[in-house]
Amino acid sequence: MLYHRLDEMRDRVRDHLAGQWRQAGGTPQARSQRDTAARGYAERLARYEAVEQGLCFGRLDPCDGAPLHIGRIGIHDPERPLLVDWRAAAARPFYVATAVTSYGISRRRHIRTRGRTVTGLDDEILGADAAAAAAGGPLVGEAALIAALDTHRTGRMRDIVETIQAEQDRVIRSAAGGVLVVQGGPGTGKTAVALHRAAYLLYTYREQLSARGVLIIGPNPTFLRYISQVLPSLAETGVLLATPGDLFPGVVARRTEPAEVAEVKGRAEMVDFLVQGLRDRQRVPLTPIEIEVDRHVLRLDRYDCEPARRRARDSGLLHNLARPIFVAGVLDVLAAQIAERIGDDPFWDDPLGEDDAPGTPNVLDDADLADLRADLAADPAVRAVLDDLWPVLTPEEFLTGLYATTTRAELRRAPGGGWTPADVPLLDEAAELLGEDDRAARAREERRRRRRLEYAQGVLDISAGSKSYEAEDDVEAEIPNVADVMEAEMLAERYADRESLPAAERAAADRSWAFGHVIVDEAQEISPMAWRLLMRRCPSRSMTVVGDLAQTGSLGGCVSWGQVLSPYVADRWRLAELTVSYRTPAEIMAYAGRLLADADPPIDLPRPVRSTGVEPREEVGDAARLAELVGEAGAGSLAVIVPRGRRAKVAAALPGLGQDLEEPAVLLTVTQAKGLEFDTVVLVDPELIRAESPRGVSDLYVALTRATQRLTVFRFGPG
Numbered sequence: 001m002l003y004h005r006l007d008e009m010r011d012r013v014r015d016h017l018a019g020q021w022r023q024a025g026g027t028p029q030a031r032s033q034r035d036t037a038a039r040g041y042a043e044r045l046a047r048y049e050a051v052e053q054g055l056c057f058g059r060l061d062p063c064d065g066a067p068l069h070i071g072r073i074g075i076h077d078p079e080r081p082l083l084v085d086w087r088a089a090a091a092r093p094f095y096v097a098t099a100v101t102s103y104g105i106s107r108r109r110h111i112r113t114r115g116r117t118v119t120g121l122d123d124e125i126l127g128a129d130a131a132a133a134a135a136g137g138p139l140v141g142e143a144a145l146i147a148a149l150d151t152h153r154t155g156r157m158r159d160i161v162e163t164i165q166a167e168q169d170r171v172i173r174s175a176a177g178g179v180l181v182v183q184g185g186p187g188t189g190k191t192a193v194a195l196h197r198a199a200y201l202l203y204t205y206r207e208q209l210s211a212r213g214v215l216i217i218g219p220n221p222t223f224l225r226y227i228s229q230v231l232p233s234l235a236e237t238g239v240l241l242a243t244p245g246d247l248f249p250g251v252v253a254r255r256t257e258p259a260e261v262a263e264v265k266g267r268a269e270m271v272d273f274l275v276q277g278l279r280d281r282q283r284v285p286l287t288p289i290e291i292e293v294d295r296h297v298l299r300l301d302r303y304d305c306e307p308a309r310r311r312a313r314d315s316g317l318l319h320n321l322a323r324p325i326f327v328a329g330v331l332d333v334l335a336a337q338i339a340e341r342i343g344d345d346p347f348w349d350d351p352l353g354e355d356d357a358p359g360t361p362n363v364l365d366d367a368d369l370a371d372l373r374a375d376l377a378a379d380p381a382v383r384a385v386l387d388d389l390w391p392v393l394t395p396e397e398f399l400t401g402l403y404a405t406t407t408r409a410e411l412r413r414a415p416g417g418g419w420t421p422a423d424v425p426l427l428d429e430a431a432e433l434l435g436e437d438d439r440a441a442r443a444r445e446e447r448r449r450r451r452r453l454e455y456a457q458g459v460l461d462i463s464a465g466s467k468s469y470e471a472e473d474d475v476e477a478e479i480p481n482v483a484d485v486m487e488a489e490m491l492a493e494r495y496a497d498r499e500s501l502p503a504a505e506r507a508a509a510d511r512s513w514a515f516g517h518v519i520v521d522e523a524q525e526i527s528p529m530a531w532r533l534l535m536r537r538c539p540s541r542s543m544t545v546v547g548d549l550a551q552t553g554s555l556g557g558c559v560s561w562g563q564v565l566s567p568y569v570a571d572r573w574r575l576a577e578l579t580v581s582y583r584t585p586a587e588i589m590a591y592a593g594r595l596l597a598d599a600d601p602p603i604d605l606p607r608p609v610r611s612t613g614v615e616p617r618e619e620v621g622d623a624a625r626l627a628e629l630v631g632e633a634g635a636g637s638l639a640v641i642v643p644r645g646r647r648a649k650v651a652a653a654l655p656g657l658g659q660d661l662e663e664p665a666v667l668l669t670v671t672q673a674k675g676l677e678f679d680t681v682v683l684v685d686p687e688l689i690r691a692e693s694p695r696g697v698s699d700l701y702v703a704l705t706r707a708t709q710r711l712t713v714f715r716f717g718p719g
């Protein structure tokens with residue numbers, strides 16, 4: 001019945017969509033409205049397509065009342081809900097009810113389907129009946145969870161909407177406001193929870209969030225690809241997935257650099273480095289310079305320029321916006337020099353030589369001086385000097401120049417060659433310091449606004465005209481007419497909204513976009529400079545910060561949530577902890593515990609939810625043996641995780657290993673494997689992983705906890 005209803009809903013939306021496309025022509029405004037409507041229908045259709053698999057996955061039988069079916073979306077008929085969206089309050093007992101706290105539910109049913117066929121049911125008896133049911137046979141409540149955890153991994157993360165656990169549900173449904181930190185060991189479902197939280201927030205705060213959008217930050221593009229299907233499968237779009245390196249529109253940060261350099265660039269002290277670098281770009285001539293303008297040779301020295309520089313700096317404006325003040329000051333100086341030469345009146349105190357009244361020492365008036373300044377401002381030689389002393393700078397130009405000239409050897413870099421991810425927060429910070437001379441863009445926007453306003457005024461005029469035509473004269477005054485209730489400005493704004501793109505798309509192209517909510521995954525890796533950037537994108541501080549301090553691998557990463565967050569929210573953040581590992585089987589977790597027993601500080605391993613009966617294997621050998629081990633691995637996904645220093649050797653020995661997670665076997669360093677999981681992991685030379693970085697213990701912890709089924713630890717033998 002539910003699928004039948006879904007088909008009907010789809011057909012209806014398809015008809016609407018086709019109707020929109022059939023409408024041709026019209027005013028630009030009408031076309032834009034039609035496009036927006038069509039986009040809305042297309043999104044809705046995509047949403048209906050996305051929920052085809054597992055449309056309904058649960059049922060709650062209240063102690064009294066009709067059963068509720070729980071699914072990926074809500075489906076209603078006029079009298080009653082046919083399917084309750086998993087995010088609705090009514091669905092909550094499906095995730096949190098226990099035998100003891102049953103929320104008035106007597107039975108919870110997990111419904112398994114393949115396509116449109118029901119393939120299995122797992123029932124849990126709750127509340128008063130639970131004890132009786134337990135006496136009759138084992139409860140099967142965990143069956144769906146264990147079945148989900150035992151399935152092969154495919155290189156794409158799946159949603160967990162059918163089996164969300166109570167501690168995860170609390171995080172997912174936590175209120176949107178403020179900063180929520182979700183700390184948990186590997187495999188506790190932090191990423192899954194973060195994504196479901198995004199879906200929950202979009203459902204619950206649809207109005208606010210669809211306008212401002214939700215940003216989800218992940219550590220690298222591979223990870224983003226890995227999680228990219230989860231939200232669409234929950235029928236949610238409108239979310240921007242990005243790495244911190246993607247957040248400067250127009251810059252693609254693909255260049256690589258040593259971890260030590262990235263660490264330096266991520267330090268908070270880089271703000272001072274940039275501020276100082278920018279002050280150095282606001283120069284005065286150290287030795288006097290001469291500028292030839294027309295036939296005059298003008299002279300500019302530091303004493304001429306310093307007052308102009310001081311005035312510009314003291315204005316409190318950003319660099320590019322303060323430049324006109326500096327320019328005006330210098331032009332005054334130059335104009336005065338010319339005026340002195342051409343306007344000087346030697347007989348000013350005795351114009352006619354007969355002791356008559358004195359004039360002024362200079363014959364040029366204010367208008368002449370203004371002309372002089374304008375001529376000077378247009379003169380190429382003068383412009384070149386001004387550009388040298390106080391240049392208009394883009395963030396890219398500024399940072400390129402700074403790297404090229406800095407005395408800090410580790411940051412020194414010749415221009416060209418592209419940007420690294422660690423450069424992006426610096427570019428963003430630079431943009432904040434430089435300011436954008438956006439007068440042209442603002443003028444353009446103002447012209448567009450006027451056009452919208454004129455159009456809206458036209459709409460109001462027409463409606464006012466038709467109203468007076470339809471209404472009797474004496475009644476007219478009493479009927480509020482559309483023009484009374486809706487100012488043209490408001491109407492124009494409304495059209496502006498309609499003609500706009502979805503928030504996520506607009507946000508991706510706009511550096512100053514403020515998101516409605518920001519979720520930061522693998523947040524322990526974020527550097528202080530990148531935090532500054534992320535906080536700028538989220539002035540409301542409605543954030544979910546997800547990570548594990550024990551897995552911090554990047555040198556500039558985080559060692560304490562309080563330390564990271566206090567500059568932005570003091571101690572006004574809340575912590576939720578996840579304690580159960582759904583990924584790593586008990587055997588692998590125990591093995592990891594043994595290998596990391598001497599970690600300092602000690603690592604608090606999460607509690608594994610299941611056991612496979614398969615102990616990790618240890619092997620020693622050469623590249624050929626490694627290849628054999630990879631070949632022997634059973635079905636499902638496989639990753640060979642290597643120390644950075646072994647990557648080339650293993651890649652040469654096992655050319656069949658790929659990079660794309662969709663391939664059956666991949667070769668990854670620990671950094672690349674962060675946040676991912678595979679059925680089988682072959683971990684190469686764990687001691688080298690540990691030795692390769694000051695954060696080697698964390699790296700090894702990450703590497704040991706990527707397998708869902710089997711772990712083989714391989715060490716290269718001598719030679």
Ligand SMILES: Nc1ncnc2c1ncn2[C@@H]1O[C@H](COP(=O)(O)OP(=O)(O)OP(=O)(O)O)[C@@H](O)[C@H]1O
Pocket residue numbers: 145148149158159160163164165168184185186187188189190191192193548551582583674675676677
């Ligand atoms: N409630 C659940 N039901 C089914 N599967 C779950 C559940 N919770 C987590 N999982 C699965 O456990 C695995 C680990 O989840 P996830 O990657 O979100 O963990 P994580 O805490 O982010 O790990 P890491 O710290 O390694 O990044 C995933 O396959 C996820 O689908």
